[in-house]
Amino acid sequence: MFKNFLPDHMFERFDDVTPEFLLEQDIKYLLIDIDNTLAPYEEALPNERVVNWFAELEKHGIKSVLVSNNHADRVELFNSKLGLPAFADCHKPSPKRLAEYAKTIGAEIEKTSALGDQIFTDVWGAKKIGARAIIVPPIRDKKTLFFRFKRWLEKPFIRKYKKLHKEK
Numbered sequence: 388m389f390k391n392f393l394p395d396h397m398f399e400r401f402d403d404v405t406p407e408f409l410l411e412q413d414i415k416y417l418l419i420d421i422d423n424t425l426a427p428y429e430e431a432l433p434n435e436r437v438v439n440w441f442a443e444l445e446k447h448g449i450k451s452v453l454v455s456n457n458h459a460d461r462v463e464l465f466n467s468k469l470g471l472p473a474f475a476d477c478h479k480p481s482p483k484r485l486a487e488y489a490k491t492i493g494a495e496i497e498k499t500s501a502l503g504d505q506i507f508t509d510v511w512g513a514k515k516i517g518a519r520a521i522i523v524p525p526i527r528d529k530k531t532l533f534f535r536f537k538r539w540l541e542k543p544f545i546r547k548y549k550k551l552h553k554e555k
């Protein structure tokens with residue numbers, strides 16, 4: 388059970404996840420979260436770093452699909468500059484839709500990883516469909532009590548990840 392919440396890799400920011408690293412890990416398909424992974428909530432459009440990073444992924448034959456729990460208007464506007472397969476209201480960590488979205492890019496699950504900022508949606512959802520999970524710290528968190536509570540709940544898993552990867 389514990390390992391369903393344990394990310395396989397952790398990076399400081401999304402574009403530290405390089406095509407070289409992904410190919411080394413035999414990851415060819417990415418299920419990518421938007422909010423706080425690629426951009427803070429209040430940024431409607433992807434910045435240059437995001438655009439360049441996706442261009443690099445594409446150049447290396449890595450296929451991406453945007454999977455967001457946010458609404459269609461947010462996802463469509465954000466994706467208007469990227470033109471990726473993209474899905475809103477994904478109900479992560481529910482596995483049913485996530486598995487369907489993975490299929491839209493022809494993903495082989497054993498070569499697939501989620502990339503997100505939340506343990507209980509991005510990591511857990513990926514694990515439920517048998518994919519791997521890469522996590523980055525949230526770019527800029529909401530300051531609500533609910534969000535702070537969620538982050539507090541995530542801490543043991545982040546600690547465990549750091550411990551495991553230090554010992555290697």
Ligand SMILES: [Mg+2]
Pocket residue numbers: 420421422423424503504505
């Ligand atoms: Mg997020």
